[in-house]
Amino acid sequence: MDIPRHWRLRKQRYALVGEVCDNCDAKLFPPRDICPDCGEEAKTLYSFSGHGEVYSYTTVYDPPVGFEESAPYTVAIVKLDEGPLVTAQLTDLEEKEVEIGMPVEMVTRKLRSATDERGMLVYGYKFRPILNASLV
Amino acid sequence: MKEVVIAGVGQTPVGEHYDISLRELAYKAVEAARADAGGLHPQALYVGNMLAATLSRQGHLGTLIADFCGMTGIEASAIEGAGASGGLALRMGYLAVASGAVDTAIVVGVEKLTDQTVSNVNAAIATTTDADYEAEQGLTLTALAALLMRRYMHEFDVPQGAFGGFPITAHANGATNPNAMYQRAINPDAYLKAGMVSDPLNMFDIAPNADGAAVILLTRPEILPSKFSHPLVQITGSSVATDTLALHDRPQPLSLHAARVSIESACQQAGVSVGDIDLFELYDAYSIYPPLILEAAGLAEAGQGWQWAQNGQISLQGELPVATFGGLKARGNPGGATGVYQIVEAALQLRSQAGKNQVLDAKTALVQSLGGAASTAVTHVLQTNN
Incomplete structure (x- = not known):
């Protein structure tokens, strides 16, 4: 359920829309309305490129309810090219060995399955390896 | 501020208490603490609990526990700050007595984490992270600790085996604590061969979720008989x-800001430096946290905290004993009760009532509870009252 909650987050989930600080130009994701760098209000929307690199990663074997279908899955903190860190699953890894510093790009994927017959599927961002980083 | 002393302590064994309910667990520890305090009657009750509303379908714990423990009528409330809930409840009790608002306060940490399936418990604990931007991506508190540990190993070129000294020490101490969930020592070889849970965290790097209750009675010394x-x-x-709240929002995720600030402030109030500490009950729910906490405390340079566990410095006879009754790792981690267990254990040390776990000449203890990925830090300094 939680339909309005997921609907409110659609810009962030589907398009990595964060904010930019009008005062110091810091790029913020997730949006937080007050710039952590300078303390000024930061409400101007800003779309991130979706490119970044792996800052750290691990595998979840004991998933929470709703994520059993995808377990085991790899999660990471990704450092976006514009600066912020974002937490997300890695996907489309196939046999690729993940390492810190690996270039990745955002894709939209199913995040979790419905926990009951009235539940909803939640879609959102994950990150996948850039197959040939030099072409980007 | 008025002087605040611990008049009584109580605890239940930590473990899987399928036959004891949340309220009964609380009562057992309350009864023990009140007996220890000579039957002192508290005027206010503060409950530390993390997940009863989710996992036991029970909210309103302040009134429930006051009522069930025969204290109907007194001021009572519950406080929540993830794994730091017990520490926060103690803080409330301390403020109530120190301010003079009440003469005597009772602090109850209680948690029941074993009634539900592992996936339900993992999802419930994940609500203590950022629900929109961490939990909804499938992250758990364990995964966040693993992300920190991987990054630490990468930045400081530390091998996985470097962390083993923390759980090995905790288990050695838990072996002689009758209230510990795990009362067996583990050896370095077993640590290195343990199966991965969330790489690089293996099964010995992770404290067990458990049930338990611990209680502290606080008062002012003049209230007690001489x-x-x-x-x-x-x-x-x-x-x-x-x-x-979220790990990714920190400019330097490996630097535990809240842990550092609360240690500095608590030590300053007590007029001690971290070098004066005789024992340190710290947050070892995952093996990556003790080194990060020792670095935050100023006891090690960044990237060097793991070295404390290499040659017995943190054992009961060492320079700075930690997890003296087994820590979260071996005593067990009953969520919001954990912070109160830590205080009970530190108090027993300073009372010279720690039995086989006694740290010799313990006069000053540092106790720190962390909530989430070190998003909340509660630190207390306890000292013998001479």
């Missing part, structure tokens, strides 16, 4: 600090 049945321990420093 010849009291046990030595008094004074709370000389108390501090709470917060960091960003």
Whole structure:
């Protein structure tokens, strides 16, 4: 359920829309309305490129309810090219060995399955390896 | 501020208590603490609990526990700050007595984590992270600790085996604690061969979720008879600090800001430096946290905290004993009760009532509870009251 909650987050989930600080130009994701760098209000929307690199990663074997279908899955903190860190699953890894510093790009994927017959599927961002980083 | 002393302590064994309900667990520890305090009647009750509303479908714990423990009528409330809930409840009790608002306060940490399936418990604990931007991506508290540990190993070129000294020490101490969930020592070889849970965290790097209740009775020394049945321990420093809720929002995730600030503040209030500490009950729910905490405390340079566990410095006879009754790792981690267990254990040390776990000449203890990925830090300094 939680339909309005997921609907409110659609810009962030589907398009990595964060904010930019009008005062110091810091790029913020997730949006937080007050710039952590300078303390000024930061409400101007800003779309991130979706490119970044792996800052750290691990595998979840004991998933929470709703994520059993995808377990085991790899999660990471990704450092976006514009600066912020974002937490997300890695996907489309196939046999690729993940390492810190690996270039990745955002894709939209199913995040979790419905926990009951009235539940909803939640879609959102994950990150996948850039197959040939030099072409980007 | 008025002087605040610990008049009584109580605890239940930590473990899987399928036959004991949440309220009964609380009552057992309350009964023990009140007996220890010579039957002192508290005027206010503060409950530390993390997940009863989710996992036991029970909210309103302040009134429930006051009512069930025969204290109907007194001021009562519950406080929540993830894994730091017990520490926060103690903070409330401390403030109530130190301010003079009440003469005597009772602090109850209680948690029941074993009634539900592992996936339900993992999802419930994940609500203590950022629900929109961490939990909804499938992250768990364990995964966040693993992300920190991987990054630490990468930045400082530390091998996985470097962390083993923390759980090995905790288990050695838990072996002689009758209230510990795990009372067996583990050896370095078993640690290195343990199966991965969330790489690089293996099964010995992760404290077990458990049930338990621990209680502290606080008062002012002049309220007690002059010849009291046990030595008094004074709370000389108390501090709470917060960091960003989500790990990814920190400019330097490996630097535990809240842990550092609350230790500095609590030590300053007590007029001690971290070098004066005789024992340190710290947050070892995952093996990556003790080194990060020792670095935050200023006891090690960044990237060097793991070295404390290499040659017995943190054992009961070492320079700075930690997890003296097994820590979260071996005593077990009953969520919001954990912070109160830590205080009970530190108080027993300072009362010289720690039995086989006694740290010799312990006069000053540092106790820190962390919530989430070190997003909330509660630190207390306890000292013998001479």
